[in-house]
Amino acid sequence: MSGAPRSLLGILLLVACGASSTPASVAPPPPVSVTSAVEPSATSSRGLTTFEANAMRRLIRAAEAARDLTFVRPPLVAIESAQEIAAHADAELDPAELEIAQRLYRGLGLLPAELDLRAHLRELLTEQVLGYYDTDRARLVVRDEVAQLLASRPGSAAAAEARLVVVHELVHALQDQRLGLAASSELKRGSDADTAFHALVEGDATYAMLLDLATTLRVPVEQITTDAAVEALVGSAPDDGALARAPPIVRVGLVMPYLAGLGFVRALHARGGWRAVDEAFHRLPRSTEQILHPDSYLRDEAPEEVALPPLESWRLVHEDTLGELELSVFLARDTGRDLAPEAARGWGGDRVGLYEGPEGREAIVWITTWDDEAAAARVERALRRTPRPEESVHRHGRSIAITRHLPAPLVATCATWIATQPAETGPPVPAPAR
Numbered sequence: 001m002s003g004a005p006r007s008l009l010g011i012l013l014l015v016a017c018g019a020s021s022t023p024a025s026v027a028p029p030p031p032v033s034v035t036s037a038v039e040p041s042a043t044s045s046r047g048l049t050t051f052e053a054n055a056m057r058r059l060i061r062a063a064e065a066a067r068d069l070t071f072v073r074p075p076l077v078a079i080e081s082a083q084e085i086a087a088h089a090d091a092e093l094d095p096a097e098l099e100i101a102q103r104l105y106r107g108l109g110l111l112p113a114e115l116d117l118r119a120h121l122r123e124l125l126t127e128q129v130l131g132y133y134d135t136d137r138a139r140l141v142v143r144d145e146v147a148q149l150l151a152s153r154p155g156s157a158a159a160a161e162a163r164l165v166v167v168h169e170l171v172h173a174l175q176d177q178r179l180g181l182a183a184s185s186e187l188k189r190g191s192d193a194d195t196a197f198h199a200l201v202e203g204d205a206t207y208a209m210l211l212d213l214a215t216t217l218r219v220p221v222e223q224i225t226t227d228a229a230v231e232a233l234v235g236s237a238p239d240d241g242a243l244a245r246a247p248p249i250v251r252v253g254l255v256m257p258y259l260a261g262l263g264f265v266r267a268l269h270a271r272g273g274w275r276a277v278d279e280a281f282h283r284l285p286r287s288t289e290q291i292l293h294p295d296s297y298l299r300d301e302a303p304e305e306v307a308l309p310p311l312e313s314w315r316l317v318h319e320d321t322l323g324e325l326e327l328s329v330f331l332a333r334d335t336g337r338d339l340a341p342e343a344a345r346g347w348g349g350d351r352v353g354l355y356e357g358p359e360g361r362e363a364i365v366w367i368t369t370w371d372d373e374a375a376a377a378r379v380e381r382a383l384r385r386t387p388r389p390e391e392s393v394h395r396h397g398r399s400i401a402i403t404r405h406l407p408a409p410l411v412a413t414c415a416t417w418i419a420t421q422p423a424e425t426g427p428p429v430p431a432p433a434r
Contacts, residue, residue, distance in 0.1 A: 045078035045141070051151035052079070059150070059163060063170035066212040067204075068274040075173040076139035079147050082126060088134075088141075089125040093118055100318050104354045107364040107404055108330065109388075110249040120250070123242045128254060130165045133172035135182040140169050160216070167212050171205035179281040192303070192323025192350075195257065196285040203261020203291075204277055207269060210262075225266055230259060248338040249329050256325060256339075260291050267294035288325035289347050304349030306367050309417035311410050314357040322352055327368065331379065334386045343382040346375030348398065355406075363406040365414055367421075370398045394418065 048056060056077055064070050080088070098118055105111040131142040142165070149162040175181040184197065207225065214221040223229070243251055264285070268276045280297075290297035308319055328344035348369035355363045370376040376398040383393045383402065394401045394415035401414040 045080050045084065046144075048077060048079065048147070049151060052147045055147075055150040055154065056166070059166050060170060062163075062212050062215075063167045063174065063208065066167065066215070067171050067174050067208040069174045069178045071174065072177040075170065075177075076137070078139055078141050079144050080141050081144050085129055085132070085141065085143060086122060086126040088132075089129065090118075090122050093121060100354070103362060104318060104320075104352070104364070105249055107354060107362055108352075108366075109333065109391075109404065110329065111247055115247070120242070120246065124246060124250065124254065127242045130162075131169045133169045133176070135172075135176055135185055138173075138176060138182070140166075140173055142166060142169070163216075164209050164213060168205045168209040171208045172201070175201060175204065175281070179278060181281075184281065184284065190321040192287050192321045192326075193284075195323065195325060196288050196291050199257040199261035199264060199288065199291045200280055200285055201261070202257045203263070203265035206258050206262045207265045207277075225262065227263070230262060248332065249326070252325065252329050252338050260288070260325070264291045264294050264297070271298075287347075288323040292324060292341070293345075304369050306349045306351040306369055307421055308351050308353040308365055308367060309414055311355055311357075311365070311406075311413060314355040314363070314410070316353050317356050317362075318354040320352055321350055322366075323347070323350065331382050340382065343379060346371040346378075357407075361405070363410075364402075364404040365406065366402040366404075367414075367418060368400045368402070370400070373398050376400055 060071065060075065098121075102111065102117045106113055111117065129143075130146050131140065133140050146162040146165055149156070149159045150166065153159045172181065181201065187197075189197070210225050211221045214224055217224075243254065246254075265277055265280075268280060272279075285291055285297050286300075287303045289303070290301065303321070303323075306321070308316065310316075324344050324347035325339075327347060327350065328339045328341055331343040332338060332340035348371050350366065350368040352364065352366040355365060357363060368379070370379060376395055379400060380393060380395045383391075383400070390405050392401075392403045392406070392411045394403075394411070396415070396419040399418040399421075401418045403411050403414050406414070
């Protein structure tokens with residue numbers, strides 16, 4: 001039994017954001033400069049041309065001004081082709097983690113049985129990732145055509161879009177040097193807490209990126225960070241690419257850390273400016289519930305610890321906490337939408353288990369708790385909206401047991417389990433010392 005493998009969202013976030021390393025020390029900022037990272041023995045990455053380096057220096061100043069932080073040392077920058085970035089993404093897809101994720105989400109009915117998950121994720125990340133910050137090497141990687149646009153067509157609309165990408169990734173470099181991004185990335189936590197952490201990281205960089213854009217456009221940042229403005233931006237994405245074809249659980253995994261994270265950071269910034277956002281890196285959000293509802297973070301509403309039942313003759317292969325965000329995807333099945341936020345509101349805690357039984361049969365048990373019986377009853381109604389022969393739903397008070405592909409006697413065991421297992425508040429999610 002293991003809780004180590006990441007969920008599908010965790011795998012997506014790891015690949016999109018790079019690997020992890022050790023924290024940088026803090027020292028007085030040096031003069032603005034940029035270091036070109038070229039390691040021919042390890043990668044075919046190229047360094048910056050003179051024009052690209054000049055453009056990068058301007059964007060370093062812009063990122064520092066937008067985020068109200070300064071670099072400790074010049075950030076390392078490398079240029080890679082789309083194929084090289086795809087190869088990096090492919091290398092980060094751990095086969096064991098991918099296998100567990102595929103079995104779990106197929107068992108939940110959230111991935112089609114015929115989907116080649118690895119090939120699909122590789123296509124997605126090749127299409128979507130224009131740059132990334134690699135905390136393992138403490139370097140920023142920019143796609144070749146993005147760097148060329150910045151250098152050769154600085155006043156064009158395409159260069160303005162490229163600027164967004166680079167400023168966003170430069171903020172990750174600032175997070176690493178000033179806020180311990182790499183050390184926080186190394187902390188052990190469940191998938192829900194890990195998604196919440198990445199939402200903070202991506203929301204921070206997205207808000208700073210939009211603040212830089214607002215400065216360039218000479219408009220208030222509030223004008224381009226409203227929910228309606230952000231939804232319009234997302235809705236403008238092409239509807240014929242890999243992201244549009246992706247199952248909702250995959251699409252949400254790639255998009256929501258940026259969108260929900262933006263809302264979370266926007267709320268913190270409105271309350272206490274950038275220093276309030278900095279503080280969140282030292283008191284990390286504990287769940288996607290806290291990201292989706294920033295007031296729950298501000299009052300430190302802790303997730304409840306939920307236990308899974310032992311099942312006779314069945315082995316628990318993997319267990320995890322998926323959180324309000326993934327439950328929202330699950331509850332949106334057959335609605336034509338990716339998420340059912342109102343249905344998932346009031347989440348208290350959860351634990352999902354992938355079990356293996358006789359003759360290699362697999363089953364899912366998902367125990368969830370809710371803030372009160374009214375919330376649990378609402379979720380129960382949503383789950384029963386479309387009967388599924390392979391799925392059973394049992395509620396006791398504010399706890400719900402969802403089982404899939406489980407024999408009837410063991411379904412009864414799960415129903416009894418939730419009637420006898422009180423949920424408890426879990427310990428705080430740790431953060432690196434200042």
